[in-house]
Amino acid sequence: MNFSASAGAGTGILLSDPPLRLNQIRDMRAIDGVTLGWGYDYAWYVGLSIRGIGWSTALLFYSVLLAGESPGKVDQKAMDLRQALESEVSRFRAWADSFPVPERSGEWECLYPDWQGIDSAFSAFVAATRCQEWDLEMTRLLLYIIARDNESQELVKQVAKRPEDLVWLAQQAIDSPERDAKWQLAAELSHLSRREPQVESLLLHFAHDTDEYVRRCGLMALADTRSESVEELIAPAWESGDEYQRMAVLYALWKVGSPQLDIYLQGAESDGRWYLVAYAARIRNNNP
Numbered sequence: 001m002n003f004s005a006s007a008g009a010g011t012g013i014l015l016s017d018p019p020l021r022l023n024q025i026r027d028m029r030a031i032d033g034v035t036l037g038w039g040y041d042y043a044w045y046v047g048l049s050i051r052g053i054g055w056s057t058a059l060l061f062y063s064v065l066l067a068g069e070s071p072g073k074v075d076q077k078a079m080d081l082r083q084a085l086e087s088e089v090s091r092f093r094a095w096a097d098s099f100p101v102p103e104r105s106g107e108w109e110c111l112y113p114d115w116q117g118i119d120s121a122f123s124a125f126v127a128a129t130r131c132q133e134w135d136l137e138m139t140r141l142l143l144y145i146i147a148r149d150n151e152s153q154e155l156v157k158q159v160a161k162r163p164e165d166l167v168w169l170a171q172q173a174i175d176s177p178e179r180d181a182k183w184q185l186a187a188e189l190s191h192l193s194r195r196e197p198q199v200e201s202l203l204l205h206f207a208h209d210t211d212e213y214v215r216r217c218g219l220m221a222l223a224d225t226r227s228e229s230v231e232e233l234i235a236p237a238w239e240s241g242d243e244y245q246r247m248a249v250l251y252a253l254w255k256v257g258s259p260q261l262d263i264y265l266q267g268a269e270s271d272g273r274w275y276l277v278a279y280a281a282r283i284r285n286n287n288p
Contacts, residue, residue: 078129082138085121089145092118096148107151115152118145123158131168139172147180156181160188163196170202182206183217190221200227207233216248223252230256238264246271247279254283 095112112118122145134142142159149155160166170185186206189199203225206218219237223230230252237245250268253261261283268280282288 078133081121081125081128085125086141088114088118088121089141092145092148109148110151115149118149119154122155126158126165127161130162131165134169139169140176142169143173143176143178143181146184147178150180150184153184153187156184156188160191163192163194166192167196167198167202171198174202174205179209179211179214182209182211182214186214186217186221190224195225199225200229203227204229212242212245216244219248219252220255223255226256231258231260234258234260234264238267243271243273243276246276250279250283251288254286254288 091114092112096109099108099111126142146155146159156166159169166185166188170189173182173185176182183206186203189196189203192199200222203218203222206214207222207229209215209218215237219230219233222233234249234253238249246264246268249264250261252258253264265280265284268276271277279288
């Protein structure tokens with residue numbers, strides 16, 4: 001999977017079909033209700049011809065036209081926000097690199113003393129930019145710091161405020177080494193109120209990930225979306241013999257209301273492992 005965004009750095013914007021001089025657009029104020037106040041020679045209103053950028057980026061650019069703010073100013077703001085986030089993440093990396101390896105257990109990243117600075121810079125950046133603007137380097141940075149925020153999971157929720165950004169970042173995460181970003185993205189995908197068409201295939205990717213925890217979360221997220229794919233994933237997960245995979249199977253079957261649930265509950269009780277037996281009891285009480 002290519003991490004690079006749809007619009008690479010330095011991509012030009014070609015405007016045509018038809019080109020409208022600025023004074024012609026000013027004449028449209030009865031339609032737009034605005035007057036453009038800066039000196040670009042050409043802009044466009046209908047029949048967009050765009051190369052190298054996506055439609056949502058083009059529409060964002062057009063909204064900048066209508067707002068009367070120079071793209072140069074917008075670009076500078078985005079650059080400043082990017083640099084602020086990069087600076088915060090660089091500080092975190094320096095702290096993490098100096099943290100004693102023997103003490104890196106559990107949620108050790110929570111001990112970082114300035115998560116507030118990361119939260120502020122991250123929120124400002126993702127609120128002011130769109131996924132089409134995130135290049136390879138920025139995509140990796142976002143996945144890296146989301147993965148480090150695996151206890152509070154606040155950063156991924158900021159991305160999820162715009163479903164298209166969440167879906168795009170999840171697509172880029174498929175081949176990423178950041179396993180703690182993957183399962184967070186899977187969980188957020190399952191919470192989307194409006195189901196994006198790519199969600200099912202993305203969750204299936206996570207459900208087949210090489211990491212056990214990501215697979216587990218992918219299966220449970222598919223169950224949360226009431227996916228028909230759950231039933232075909234049950235047998236391989238159960239037959240893995242992993243106790244936590246079997247617990248995920250019980251959750252998934254319970255969540256989708258599968259008639260197979262009772263058979264697997266009996267299997268869990270026969271298995272005998274403490275956590276699995278206890279979880280089976282909770283499922284029988286509808287309290288997973």
